[in-house]
Amino acid sequence: MSSLARLSVPLAALAWLLAVGCSAAEAGPPTESLRATFTEANRIISDPATAARPLERLRAVRALFSRAFDFSGAAEEALGSQWKGRTANEQKEFTSLFSGFVQRGFVYWLASVAEVDGSSGGITVYYLGEAVERDRAVVRTAIGRRGGRQVPLDHEMVYRGERWMVRDVTIDGISLVTNYRAQFDRVIRGSSYRELLARLRVRVGSELPRPASAGPETPAAELVKVPAFEPFELR
Numbered sequence: 641m642s643s644l645a646r647l648s649v650p651l652a653a654l655a656w657l658l659a660v661g662c663s664a665a666e667a668g669p670p671t672e673s674l675r676a677t678f679t680e681a682n683r684i685i686s687d688p689a690t691a692a693r694p695l696e697r698l699r700a701v702r703a704l705f706s707r708a709f710d711f712s713g714a715a716e717e718a719l720g721s722q723w724k725g726r727t728a729n730e731q732k733e734f735t736s737l738f739s740g741f742v743q744r745g746f747v748y749w750l751a752s753v754a755e756v757d758g759s760s761g762g763i764t765v766y767y768l769g770e771a772v773e774r775d776r777a778v779v780r781t782a783i784g785r786r787g788g789r790q791v792p793l794d795h796e797m798v799y800r801g802e803r804w805m806v807r808d809v810t811i812d813g814i815s816l817v818t819n820y821r822a823q824f825d826r827v828i829r830g831s832s833y834r835e836l837l838a839r840l841r842v843r844v845g846s847e848l849p850r851p852a853s854a855g856p857e858t859p860a861a862e863l864v865k866v867p868a869f870e871p872f873e874l875r
Contacts, residue, residue: 669772670779712735722833740840794809794810
């Protein structure tokens, strides 16, 4: 199997971490929604039909991820005070770019650290607890990391459109939305809102994330060997 094919195997499962696609009445508590998605994730990992088409699989995973995340709410929080100053069309454009940025970065970050058990066709997920208050919930999990260490992932979820959706993910104590907001504010203050959009377009437009030092011929296996939050950084 090629390096790119091997890379795509965990990607399918990892994006399913956030793929909460059924109604709250059917799925039960948010934790059970997440747990159910991993059952489907293992089926995807074990399916040989897409093993030879890693980019096709990746695009499908990102499409699922896009339906599972509350990108409009997350985009508003990430843009902060700038959000209200944007027109409806500008908000729509920003949300679209933001969603692509999150999908691309988060899926590859997980692919770069998660331990995948090839014999059973899955990744190990530990469900540590949840707190639900009306239409909001925090689901605490951890994934098995390569080398044995567990990585804590806390999911901030909201109940919208009759289903639970992920608003934010805190990785090892670092909130993605808070991380984005600090970066976006820095770019806007140092340059402009247009510059922020330009940088997002560049990052979203590239098929695979890679270290800044990587050249166009860098092997796919090397593309995920980056610091933990490199995929989420605007440069």
